[in-house]
Amino acid sequence: xxxxxxxxxxxxxxxxxxxxxxxxxxxxxxxxxxxxxxxxxxxxxxxxxxxxxxxx
Amino acid sequence: xxxxxxxxxxxxxxxxxxxxxxxxxxxxxxxxxxxxxxxxxxxxxxxxxxxxxxxxxxxxxxxxxxxxxxxxxxxxxxxxxxxxxxxxxxxxxxxxxxxxxxxxxxxxxxxxxxxxxxxxxxxxxxxxxxxxxxxxxxxxxxxxxxxxxxxxxxxxxxxxxxxxxxxxxxxxxxxxxxxxxxxxxxxxxxxxxxxxxxxxxxxxxxxxxxxxxxxxxxxxxxxxxxxxxxxxxxxxxxxxxxxxxxxxxxxxxxxxxxxxxxxxxxxxxxxxxxxxxxxxxxxxxxxxxxxxxxxxxxxxxxxxxxxxxxxxxxxxxxxxxxxxxxxxxxxxxxxxxxxxxxxxxxxxxxxxxxxxxxxxxxxxxxxxxxxxxxxxxxxxxxxxxxxxxxxxx
Numbered sequence: 001x002x003x004x005x006x007x008x009x010x011x012x013x014x015x016x017x018x019x020x021x022x023x024x025x026x027x028x029x030x031x032x033x034x035x036x037x038x039x040x041x042x043x044x045x046x047x048x049x050x051x052x053x054x055x056x
Numbered sequence: 057x058x059x060x061x062x063x064x065x066x067x068x069x070x071x072x073x074x075x076x077x078x079x080x081x082x083x084x085x086x087x088x089x090x091x092x093x094x095x096x097x098x099x100x101x102x103x104x105x106x107x108x109x110x111x112x113x114x115x116x117x118x119x120x121x122x123x124x125x126x127x128x129x130x131x132x133x134x135x136x137x138x139x140x141x142x143x144x145x146x147x148x149x150x151x152x153x154x155x156x157x158x159x160x161x162x163x164x165x166x167x168x169x170x171x172x173x174x175x176x177x178x179x180x181x182x183x184x185x186x187x188x189x190x191x192x193x194x195x196x197x198x199x200x201x202x203x204x205x206x207x208x209x210x211x212x213x214x215x216x217x218x219x220x221x222x223x224x225x226x227x228x229x230x231x232x233x234x235x236x237x238x239x240x241x242x243x244x245x246x247x248x249x250x251x252x253x254x255x256x257x258x259x260x261x262x263x264x265x266x267x268x269x270x271x272x273x274x275x276x277x278x279x280x281x282x283x284x285x286x287x288x289x290x291x292x293x294x295x296x297x298x299x300x301x302x303x304x305x306x307x308x309x310x311x312x313x314x315x316x317x318x319x320x321x322x323x324x325x326x327x328x329x330x331x332x333x334x335x336x337x338x339x340x341x342x343x344x345x346x347x348x349x350x351x352x353x354x355x356x357x358x359x360x361x362x363x364x365x366x367x368x369x370x371x372x373x374x375x376x377x378x379x380x381x382x383x384x385x386x387x388x389x390x391x392x393x394x395x396x397x398x399x400x401x402x403x404x405x406x407x408x409x410x411x412x413x414x415x416x417x418x419x420x421x422x423x424x425x426x427x428x429x430x431x432x433x434x435x436x437x438x439x440x441x442x443x444x445x446x447x448x449x
Binding site for chain 2 (some may be wrong): 010011012014015016017018019020022025026027028041042044045046047048049050051052053
């Protein structure tokens, strides 16, 4: 599953813009992941601070 | 809870605020939604804008401006540099803004024109009637709120959800986003006079490093790298490396990160009852990453077109076509040209970059505009730039 390290996340929303299934949402200061997430990992690559990770 | 208005604008950045202001000035009832508690904060921007275009749209208040610069200095990977003067240096230098104050100032102008500004109010979907959007459903301070409006203007930034809810595919490919990190740095090494740009595949693959001065020995030092050449946390890691080599004694007062679209003009920025402006419509300049002024321009057009569509009663995609036509002719052509330059630029090796910038060293480019400079570059490096010949003439 896709995990968001809330202690690293700077809530910029870059991940939201690249998500192919529109599964991410930036709510002020945190990222919400919906059930639409396909764990493709695209968002993890562009996270400027490395807060996103797909874990088995 | 529910309310009704003529236009609901999602996002109170520069694009959204200009759209709300223009629509309110034309007599419409406007709701301007900002999901954050504070307009303008946190910043996701390097804050550089061109003076002339900004002043054509608004009267710049002194407190919006952190610094004025003389021009831009561009460094090749080997350290060679060239200087462009401010008035010719393109749209991205001139003023370095204080976005927190600037964004709030523009939202205030919208409010004073009559727009109803609502903070901590997040759009979570479109209301639909017979399949066509007719407003937004929102969360306001944690409580559901429905806002009925014939027109929704999506100015919701890089996230761009309004567009996707309306069926416009705004999803960015990794090669069409720059992932960015920036520090607000105080250091005696800061150049207070010039916006500086540092090129090189090892310091910023597929992007560049910038240092934009913000007053006495203070600067936004940041970088953007191409998404397709990024890996988790890479932008922040590379910025740390740049700091160690260029500002080893720099003190960091603020950290900023963000994603910057560099996609070029999207196929459609309109749907029935919906217009997209700014980053949400990917109207950022793909080469420079600058998007403040284009968002403001598009926002003004969208606000005006909203008023016409409301009075004519046709808010269908066809009825909003004037917005599509006008943003494409005002800013779309420039974005398309910049996209071609960007696609070429990201392929250049450090040797290519050294050759290009080195070739200008002996030319008097201080008074040239970007176009003139490109013509000189092409004359001096025809083989390297052959692909771009159609853009140079």
